[in-house]
Amino acid sequence: MFSNLKSYFRKGVNLLTGQSLPTRIRVQCSTLELGSSGYGTWTVCPDKVVRGGIVYSFGVGEDISWDLAMIERFGVTVHAFDPTPRSAEFVKSQRLPDRFIHHEYGIASWDGTARFCPPENPQWVSHTILEGQTTMSQSIEAPVRRFETIMSSLGHSRVDLIKMDIEGAEYSVIEDLLNGDPVAGGAVQLLIEYHHGRYGKKIGNTKASIRELQKKGFEHFHVSKTEQEWSFLRQA
Numbered sequence: 001m002f003s004n005l006k007s008y009f010r011k012g013v014n015l016l017t018g019q020s021l022p023t024r025i026r027v028q029c030s031t032l033e034l035g036s037s038g039y040g041t042w043t044v045c046p047d048k049v050v051r052g053g054i055v056y057s058f059g060v061g062e063d064i065s066w067d068l069a070m071i072e073r074f075g076v077t078v079h080a081f082d083p084t085p086r087s088a089e090f091v092k093s094q095r096l097p098d099r100f101i102h103h104e105y106g107i108a109s110w111d112g113t114a115r116f117c118p119p120e121n122p123q124w125v126s127h128t129i130l131e132g133q134t135t136m137s138q139s140i141e142a143p144v145r146r147f148e149t150i151m152s153s154l155g156h157s158r159v160d161l162i163k164m165d166i167e168g169a170e171y172s173v174i175e176d177l178l179n180g181d182p183v184a185g186g187a188v189q190l191l192i193e194y195h196h197g198r199y200g201k202k203i204g205n206t207k208a209s210i211r212e213l214q215k216k217g218f219e220h221f222h223v224s225k226t227e228q229e230w231s232f233l234r235q236a
Contacts, residue, residue, distance in 0.1 A: 019203045021227050022210060026219035029233060034073070035066030042066045042163060042191050043222040043231050049074045050188065053160030056150070057081065058107045059167070059193075061125045062090040064100070066163070071099045076161070079154065081106055083142035084116055084127045108144035108169060109176040115139040128167035130199045147177040151185050159185035164192045168199035174209050183216050183234075190218055190232040 029045040040063035052075045057067050060082035067078045077099045082088070083106050091102045108114055108129060116127035117139045129144070151159065162184060164170050170192055177184050184190065190213070196206040210220070213232055222231035 021203060021206060021223075023223045023227060025221060025223070026214075027221045027233050027235065029221050031222055031231075034069040036063060039063050040065040042229065043224075044070075044161070044189060044191065045221055045231070045233055046074075048188050048233060049076070050160040051075055053077075054156055054158065055079065055161045055163070056159050057163045058173075059126070059163075059165035060087045060091065060102070061165075062087065064091070064094070064096075067100060068097070070161075071097055075099070077101065079103060081150075083144075084118075084125070085140070086125050090125075103150075105143040105145055107147060107150065107164075107166060107173055109146060109172040111145050111149050112143070113141050114144045116142055126165075126167050128169065128199055130168045132200065147173070147185065148180050156185065159187050161189045162187050162191070164190070168195040168201055170194060171201065171205055171209055175212065178212055178216050184218075188234055190234075191229070192232070193229050195228070 030047050031043050032046040033041055033043050035041040055070060055076045055078045057078050057080040060080050064080065067080055070076050071078055079101050080091070081103045083104045088102075088104055106114065106116070106129070114129040115136070116129055117133035117135045118127050119125070120135060145153070151157075164173070166173065174192070194206045194209070195201050196203045210230070217235045218232040219235055220230050220232050223229070
């Protein structure tokens with residue numbers, strides 16, 4: 001109860017100081033939660049999932065329960081992207097369907113390479129390409145590509161759904177892919193984990209990103225209780 005009171009108090013303070021997020025749902029649709037509880041859970045609008053379509057899943061870590069659930073339920077092909085060693089080892093240890101395809105490179109707002117910094121807690125797996133991390137001395141170098149470069153290299157003219165959990169890099173990547181033509185490869189749904197409060201990113205960064213998505217026709221139909229995971233539909 002005490003933690004809930006603290007959460008309500010914090011949200012009240014944020015509202016009064018103008019630091020609250022625009023969490024009121026902007027578009028109504030049916031929702032479906034897939035993946036293991038907590039870390040690997042994402043919410044989609046099942047009515048708008050293109051059956052047999054193409055899904056890009058950026059940021060794999062050690063949980064592909066959502067990816068596998070999408071394949072089983074909708075027959076999609078999931079292209080998963082994560083170049084970090086633990087993630088690559090995890091994927092190789094799994095028995096996977098043919099519709100799950102893993103690529104050992106990441107996404108960024110440029111083509112080339114990036115330094116991936118590990119988390120401070122060695123039990124965690126997610127790396128970040130943002131500079132200024134305390135674990136920079138332990139970073140690894142890995143290839144990264146822009147969204148449009150990835151689509152071109154894989155021969156895709158359209159991507160139906162994009163899931164993105166890339167540890168703070170989402171802000172620059174979203175800006176880059178929204179500048180693309182067609183916008184976001186024609187994606188109908190975007191699932192994004194925002195990392196305000198980490199890596200030097202603030203609520204203002206997330207609010208600005210959401211505004212840019214809205215300008216391109218993306219409206220959110222789900223926000224998690226933590227206000228980190230957001231699900232967007234593109235309005236035609």
